[in-house]
Amino acid sequence: MKLSIAAVALCFSGVRGFGTTSRAFLPSKVPSSSLVPTTFTTKSATSLLRHIHPRSFTSLSASVARLAEPQGQLLSTVDVFIFDCDGVIWRGDSLIDGIPETLEKLRSAGKKCFFVTNNSTKSRAGYKKKFDSLGLDVAAEEIFSSSFAAAAYLEQSKFLEKKAGKKVYVIGEIGICDELDLIGVPYIGGPADEGKQPEMVSGAKVDHDEDVGAVIVGFDRHINYYKIQYAQLCINENEDCEFIATNLDAVTHLTDAQEWAGNGSMVGAIKGCTGQEPNLVGKPSPLMIDYIAEKEGLDRSRICMVGDRLDTDILFGKNNGLKTCLVLSGVTSEEKLLGPENEVAPDFYADSIADFFVKETA
Numbered sequence: 475m476k477l478s479i480a481a482v483a484l485c486f487s488g489v490r491g492f493g494t495t496s497r498a499f500l501p502s503k504v505p506s507s508s509l510v511p512t513t514f515t516t517k518s519a520t521s522l523l524r525h526i527h528p529r530s531f532t533s534l535s536a537s538v539a540r541l542a543e544p545q546g547q548l549l550s551t552v553d554v555f556i557f558d559c560d561g562v563i564w565r566g567d568s569l570i571d572g573i574p575e576t577l578e579k580l581r582s583a584g585k586k587c588f589f590v591t592n593n594s595t596k597s598r599a600g601y602k603k604k605f606d607s608l609g610l611d612v613a614a615e616e617i618f619s620s621s622f623a624a625a626a627y628l629e630q631s632k633f634l635e636k637k638a639g640k641k642v643y644v645i646g647e648i649g650i651c652d653e654l655d656l657i658g659v660p661y662i663g664g665p666a667d668e669g670k671q672p673e674m675v676s677g678a679k680v681d682h683d684e685d686v687g688a689v690i691v692g693f694d695r696h697i698n699y700y701k702i703q704y705a706q707l708c709i710n711e712n713e714d715c716e717f718i719a720t721n722l723d724a725v726t727h728l729t730d731a732q733e734w735a736g737n738g739s740m741v742g743a744i745k746g747c748t749g750q751e752p753n754l755v756g757k758p759s760p761l762m763i764d765y766i767a768e769k770e771g772l773d774r775s776r777i778c779m780v781g782d783r784l785d786t787d788i789l790f791g792k793n794n795g796l797k798t799c800l801v802l803s804g805v806t807s808e809e810k811l812l813g814p815e816n817e818v819a820p821d822f823y824a825d826s827i828a829d830f831f832v833k834e835t836a
């Protein structure tokens with residue numbers, strides 16, 4: 475898929491704000507407090523504060539409205555919905571109740587729907603298969619994954635033209651590799667480096683490819699020391715080698731039994747050994763919303779970002795001038811949303827997107 479020149483300019487200008495050349499923009503875009511896991515302390519701290527000072531629990535409740543009258547509060551002022559996937563459309567491999575009917579009603583009402591996920595383990599085509607398997611009729615063009623965003627970023631920044639003969643080193647899974655294949659960018663690493671271990675005998679070293687011009691770090695269930703060392707060598711020793719992160723999510727949900735270390739941990743490992751900040755392409759970076767808004771010619775004031783995470787989805791919407799709606803069908807509880815530690819206020823919140831339509835009574 476090709477971008478218009480205007481889209482390229484928009485996207486590139488947005489991404490630069492997260493790069494190493496324009497660090498002044500970073501604090502306003504990605505507060506450091508939003509990049510660290512807070513869930514392990516939130517519950518106990520909130521309970522304690524409620525006990526000590528009951529009014530503090532409702533610090534945000536005055537400014538965050540529960541969606542009670544969806545037609546007037548939301549549907550009459552929104553033409554386009556951008557949905558996060560995990561915790562909004564599905565949990566793991568299970569569809570959330572009422573989703574097919576709600577999406578059908580939204581489409582019947584003339585609303586456009588897009589689906590944006592920070593999970594880079596699948597390509598757009600991979601996500602299309604997942605939607606199909608869940609019985610949801612969604613076009614590939616309506617899906618935006620951070621694996622696609624990483625490839626789109628390279629395409630927009632003219633990697634092939636400006637870095638002729640260069641390739642990408644991938645920490646991540648097949649989704650990133652599939653997207654790079656689609657735009658013809660050569661790469662090494664990824665699943666091919668699964669299980670590799672560097673030799674640690676006297677005089678041993680990892681030989682790295684000096685033609686690696688960018689390292690992409692995405693979620694990788696097979697991260698290992700070899701991959702970290704390889705990425706470190708490319709970024710520290712190759713001239714003008716970019717460091718690109720698909721996302722910085724602190725935790726993710728591999729199973730429903732607990733939270734698991736997210737891509738923030740993999741990006742953190744590379745930051746730690748290079749001292750470099752990555753160019754971020756997933757939420758809350760503006761790249762994907764810039765792409766969608768420009769491509770579709772959308773009025774941002776009539777777009778609503780719907781997600782289950784405050785530090786990625788809602789921040790992404792607020793940073794980019796969108797309406798925002800938090801749903802409680804994923805990782806964020808009402809207690810956490812309204813608790814004293816939360817500083818990210820969506821415009822509305824609801825139990826799930828099924829609440830976008832008032833349930834018909836018999």
Ligand SMILES: [Mg+2]
Nearest residue numbers: 558560561782
């Ligand atoms: Mg989610």
